[in-house]
Amino acid sequence: MALRHAVLAALLDEELSGYQLVKAFDLGVANFWHAQPQQLYAELTRLEKDGLITGREVVQENRPNKRLFKVTDAGLAELDHFTGTAAKPSFMRDDLVVKVQAADHVDTDTLIGRLTERAAMAEAKVELFGKVLRTMRGDRTEEEFLRHGERVGPYLTCLRGLAFEQGNHDWCVRTIAVLRERAAADVRE
């Protein structure tokens, strides 16, 4: 049931429409949860029905109207309660790691190709997160911002996302190097 809390958490800092929420979750900066558009729309409907958020219609010209949602007091209480529940352990679930597990039994060049793709993606995300962080803290240093900034939650989760992608990248690079070296050694024999 964490999706609903993820949506609540995302709506804390600003009123968003379903579409904007989808963008925030799907495109790029899904730094703290990942979800499909349809899931989000469905969850918004459920959350409103349960009174944890309220929506208001915004009439627009030259484009479809939208509904902006914000968290209610009941929603805030729900989030606070959620914080009290035990967090389940986080775990790895990554296609690419499965492929590497089988590294000794599959084609090395293909695998290196996949790892190279992923390394590039990870690097792009690292840069993106870096930019997001710089934007959030403005002209303050990180220390300064974390000490005295108003809302640090999103910054902290973004830091986790950054470290995760950095870890992804480093691991890919290391793994590529290992596989390359072994392939070269094989040829020499």
Added chain:
Amino acid sequence: MALRHAVLAALLDEELSGYQLVKAFDLGVANFWHAQPQQLYAELTRLEKDGLITGREVVQENRPNKRLFKVTDAGLAELDHFTGTAAKPSFMRDDLVVKVQAADHVDTDTLIGRLTERAAMAEAKVELFGKVLRTMRGDRTEEEFLRHGERVGPYLTCLRGLAFEQGNHDWCVRTIAVLRERAAADVRE
């Protein structure tokens, strides 16, 4: 559909029974994929039906018989093909990160409690992975083992698991420090 490939990859290095597979996936060292016992048993049945693995009955005394599974040539081919397909991007999906996203709106002490729990869990896993790695490489150094060891796939995935948990731990510690400092500053005001 990565679960089936994860199971195949797990069976590459040794013949395992469903129960042993469950232990390997569930308990502790789920370094490259996470899955529920029932999922694994179901997947084994499907894999055998599809001819990607074969099982043989092992009669045991004083305990239930078991079926050991190993990967067939078709299974190996399937894994190789899987390596060729694009890996989907990996993403975060972690309860705790959601809680931190809402940090500015929920009870700080509760949140610090959760983070402390997670930090301890992560630390335990770091140690566990460290031990597993030392066991795998025996008396060789890591460089030595990665260069000349026979099977490095499981070692490489374990390295990823280690880095992930280390990242988890570091982030928790950092986040706790930030929240503590802000709480102290609030009191002084």
Added chain:
DNA sequence: TCTGACTAGTCATTTTCATGAGTAGGGAAA
């Protein structure tokens, strides 16, 4: 003017994951 992309969504279906309970014999500890 046709194409494709963007905003702002909905509906339906399937696949995957998670949960809990049930079976059945063996061995160890209270």
Added chain:
DNA sequence: TTTCCCTACTCATGAAAATGACTAGTCAGA
């Protein structure tokens, strides 16, 4: 000797996530 844990699984159900198709108007570019 009752209770609990370990091996080795199976069955059933429900919740969550992924996939694909569809609507409908606007705008920019070829």
